[in-house]
Amino acid sequence: MKWKWNGLVAATLIMGLLAGCGNGGTSTTTGASGSGGSSSGKVIKIATQSPLSGGSSIQGEAIRLGAQMSLEDHKEEFTKLGYSLELVPYDDQGDPKKGVANAEQIGADQAVLGVIGHLNSGVSIPSSVVYEKYNIPMISPASTATEFTDRKLKVANRVVARDDFQGPAAANYAVKTVGAKKIFVIQDKTAYGQGLAEAFRDEAQKLGATIVGYEGITVGEKDFNGVLNIAATQNPDFIFFGGLYAEGGLIIKQARDKGITAPIMGGDALDSSGLVEVAGPDVKGALYSSVAGEIAKMEGGPEWGARYQKAFGKAPEGYSAYAYDSMTIMLDAIKKTVESNKGEMPTREAVRDAVRATKDFKGIATEVTFDDKGDNSFAKVYIYEFKGDTYPGELVSEVSQ
């Protein structure tokens, strides 16, 4: 017994050591390539904050990689200006507490001029308060909750659509195109899920559909048979789920197991290959609204996608291109402020105002003009359907503001 335990301890320690080395290795290489490019010591850091572990890590990783790709593309420009760029990825774990703690760390590092993130609205909202304190501009490629920009913070921007636009757009599609009359709504009690579900519910009612049920579930649970039993008795012809893909996938699967055949629709958080992994073949026929468009069909999109695939060895997720555009906007703004500051390191306030002043920016995924709240006037909502069990689904509708 004793030697067994010793072995286990040793193995654990070795694994910890390896993990430590792994992290150390990557950070030194980014550091080296960052400083290797230029001879001057002036470093501009951009942080990304997204869940790199946990239930939304696929999307969080996509945000980091998209931002990283744009940063690498702009490295040379900045070298000419005498600056070296550096990406500092943070893992917010999809957890508001962790996001805020990271934000404090980011704020304390004077070299950080901007943040790309977060994925989850519930994390973006409290963290943005910290950024406001330090005047660090943030651009979220994914947060859709209305409250995020409604507080009129100077630092909070997003390139995607708002929930009070996404929810109604989804409801519109459900009622007018699918012809849903009896709709059952499930939400996961988070800022995102509940906000989206309520926006959907209110619009669907306005359009004349009946809401036959409105129930909540708990994030992290695996058994949703109770809620689905209620749904089964109401016999709805449409089910809407406001929540994340881990629960969404299980709900789709368990609903089909119960013999519920009504189409199931969700919001942009279902826009992930993870959904297909969890739901398996049952995902066929499921719908999701997304604030992310289909990259392959956009101008320059396929070439961009191929470059992404080559650089990181995996296909871009829905948010990858939005993170790429967010980073490009951020770097454009920094470049402008550097130039107007005669090549000196700009202040965070100047960068913040330059980001907000972005007009008619043409990115890979979207055009961007920030209004006075930080919302993007060009943001669109896209409706997708899974035609088979492969990600992504097929684009079936597109709604602009």
Add this chain to the structure above:
Amino acid sequence: MFATILQTLPQVLIDGLALGAIYAVVALGYTMVYGILELINFAHGEIFMTGAFVGTAVLFLFQGMGLTGGLPPWISYVLILFVAMMVTGALGVGIERVAYRPLRKAPKLISLISAFGVSFVLQDLVRFIAELKTGNYIVSVPQLFEGRFSLSFSSMSAALGNATVKTNTVFIFIVAIVLMVGLDIFVNRTKWGGAMRAVAQDRETASLMSINVNKVILLTFFIGSALGGSTGVLFAQQYGTIDPYIGFILGLKAFTAAVLGGIGNIRGAMFGGVVIGVLEMFASANLGLMTGGNFGAEYKDVFAFAILIVVLIFKPEGLFGKAVKEKV
């Protein structure tokens, strides 16, 4: 209102019994260890979780070797259960040896803290290994039994609705019943079972009667943990996704089941598990209906635990606490 409740009842009962069977078998692990050592082994939920991961890993291994195609699914299922039980059983024995035996003479609170420590280590160890292999610690489990069938209750009475049952649910019932009956016979009819009951009643006297107390305690941990691990496999097959944190909340509910049945009592734990499972499923299906939409399905745990509190107020020793004298 009652018509609707009655309509869904068959389906709610089947889902509730499946969940309850899982709670019941996990609850056995808590109750056995408590019976012997008067220690609440809070790492037991994590042993359940480890079982789910070990089972899934073995399944992936089988698929990698192309064995699942050749074998009938139930044989691979039983093999996977067996491997998971052996691994988690050994894990339970290891935990006892490392985290509890050195503290056996210390106050009970100390070993409780040590139990929490073990749970954190297990959670993060499993998370680390899963992330290393798949890059994501939420693992999707391939299903051995894809089928489902419909039970026509409506032909018995028009007031009842039909129920859809997954083939895997039937397997859960079979495995749970085999394990529980097997354990009951083992504890009540065999020499080792007798030794276990003796140690539970009085450890010192039992050791004077030439019972090897340490061996009995190790055996208890082995059996309890193996039961927990096997349930992990059933759970992974039933719900299709596992993560390193499933053990916490499920362990808590199984522990509640053990308390409800009277902790230390094996038959009580089985009964308590089924009761908690059915109550939880019933609440999540009908709470909204019963309260006119004021409290939805999200309050199901509140409902289940409120029942527990009521029971404990009137019967603090649990439902079966005094009915049977001996612990274990």
